Amino acid sequence: MGLSSVTQTVLVTTVVTAVTVVGAFIYKKWKQVKIPSNWERVGSVKKLHLYPLKSGHRVELQRAEVTEVGIKQTQDDEKAFQLRDRVLVVYGAKDNEFRTARTYPKMVFIDVSVHDENHFAIDAPTMRTLYVKIPSRDDSKVANVKWWQDERIQAIDCGDEAASWFSRYIIERDSGLRLGYNDASQRRDITKTHAKLLNYYKNLSNKSIGLFTDLTSVSLVNQHSVNDLNKRVGNSDITVEQFRHNIVVDGPDLQPYDEDTWDWIKIGDNVILRNVKDCTRCILTTIDPENGIRHPDREPLKTLEQYRKHSGPEKSPRLGNNLEVTRTGFISIGDPVYIARYETK
Numbered sequence: 199m200g201l202s203s204v205t206q207t208v209l210v211t212t213v214v215t216a217v218t219v220v221g222a223f224i225y226k227k228w229k230q231v232k233i234p235s236n237w238e239r240v241g242s243v244k245k246l247h248l249y250p251l252k253s254g255h256r257v258e259l260q261r262a263e264v265t266e267v268g269i270k271q272t273q274d275d276e277k278a279f280q281l282r283d284r285v286l287v288v289y290g291a292k293d294n295e296f297r298t299a300r301t302y303p304k305m306v307f308i309d310v311s312v313h314d315e316n317h318f319a320i321d322a323p324t325m326r327t328l329y330v331k332i333p334s335r336d337d338s339k340v341a342n343v344k345w346w347q348d349e350r351i352q353a354i355d356c357g358d359e360a361a362s363w364f365s366r367y368i369i370e371r372d373s374g375l376r377l378g379y380n381d382a383s384q385r386r387d388i389t390k391t392h393a394k395l396l397n398y399y400k401n402l403s404n405k406s407i408g409l410f411t412d413l414t415s416v417s418l419v420n421q422h423s424v425n426d427l428n429k430r431v432g433n434s435d436i437t438v439e440q441f442r443h444n445i446v447v448d449g450p451d452l453q454p455y456d457e458d459t460w461d462w463i464k465i466g467d468n469v470i471l472r473n474v475k476d477c478t479r480c481i482l483t484t485i486d487p488e489n490g491i492r493h494p495d496r497e498p499l500k501t502l503e504q505y506r507k508h509s510g511p512e513k514s515p516r517l518g519n520n521l522e523v524t525r526t527g528f529i530s531i532g533d534p535v536y537i538a539r540y541e542t543k
């Protein structure tokens with residue numbers, strides 16, 4: 199006595215569905231990276247820097263919230279709203295391309311702060327304070343800003359007054375540049391644009407990426423690496439600020455470039471970061487963030503190129519790490535920093 203064909207179909211479908219669901223679950227578990235259990239203390243957080251405007255001046259924090267897309271001010275610091283890392287960008291009105299201090303060094307003087315619940319305050323030398331209303335997708339234009347590798351990132355336009363202020367300060371004209379805001383409602387997709395890089399850095403993915411950052415959400419450097427670089431440049435006073443990382447780690451037992459080998463980083467009790475890419479360095483590091491002056495001999499990049507050249511697809515020399523946020527939370531200056539390596543099975 200055979201089962202009716204309807205019953206048979208139902209049975210087969212049920213079995214296939216069950217196998218697929220269980221299989222997908224096992225595959226997901228297997229693919230999930232295992233957070234290590236053995237941590238080694240290497241130092242503490244020495245500095246926390248947030249850059250609200252890409253290429254602008256830093257905000258120095260005592261405490262920060264680490265979100266999936268980067269660090270953020272906390273409510274103890276700012277009640278009205280909290281500044282995020284690289285939440286604003288300057289771009290061309292015609293070409294939609296982003297602008298940086300590589301071309302316009304005076305951008306490093308632009309200060310961003312919170313004015314009230316819905317306005318940024320923006321200051322620069324010789325300019326009156328600009329108040330920028332936080333724009334929303336409903337009432338403002340959204341531009342597709344051209345990024346590295348021809349990636350496009352959506353920016354909500356901050357209006358004509360901001361556009362003319364930035365144009366006057368940066369290019370001394372009445373128009374030409376626009377200011378864009380990232381409302382953090384969309385993650386970037388680098389799967390097509392950064393295929394070469396993704397192929398080289400196997401653990402880099404969409405999940406690693408920040409707002410208007412070059413690439414990842416968070417970056418970190420070890421103070422001793424910059425100290426060593428200074429010795430090599432020769433009697434030099436290159437600062438960690440020149441490299442524009444978010445987190446500076448220091449500790450009595452740290453050796454220069456130790457951070458190259460850190461796979462995982464835990465800060466305090468909670469926050470866990472994963473090293474997904476070496477931080478490769480560009481010409482911006484040759485511009486002094488305090489006076490906007492380019493180093494006459496292209497230092498420290500020239501020296502870095504001599505001993506920290508990278509063999510990856512980007513070619514430029516490396517200093518520090520690009521991190522993905524695995525576990526969000528709060529971090530403060532002085533917090534212990536622990537590291538772990540990938541566990542071999």
Ligand SMILES: *[C@@H]1O[C@H](CO)[C@@H](O)[C@H](O)[C@H]1NC(C)=O
Pocket residue numbers: 385386387388389403404
């Ligand atoms: C990357 O993100 C995009 C958009 O969020 C998504 O369509 C795509 O599947 C993601 N790719 C990977 C490999 O996660």
Ligand SMILES: *[C@@H]1O[C@H](CO)[C@@H](O)[C@H](O)[C@H]1NC(C)=O
Pocket residue numbers: 231232398399400401540
């Ligand atoms: C990526 O992560 C895995 C662990 O999930 C590790 O074994 C591997 O070495 C990492 N690859 C790179 C290039 O860092």
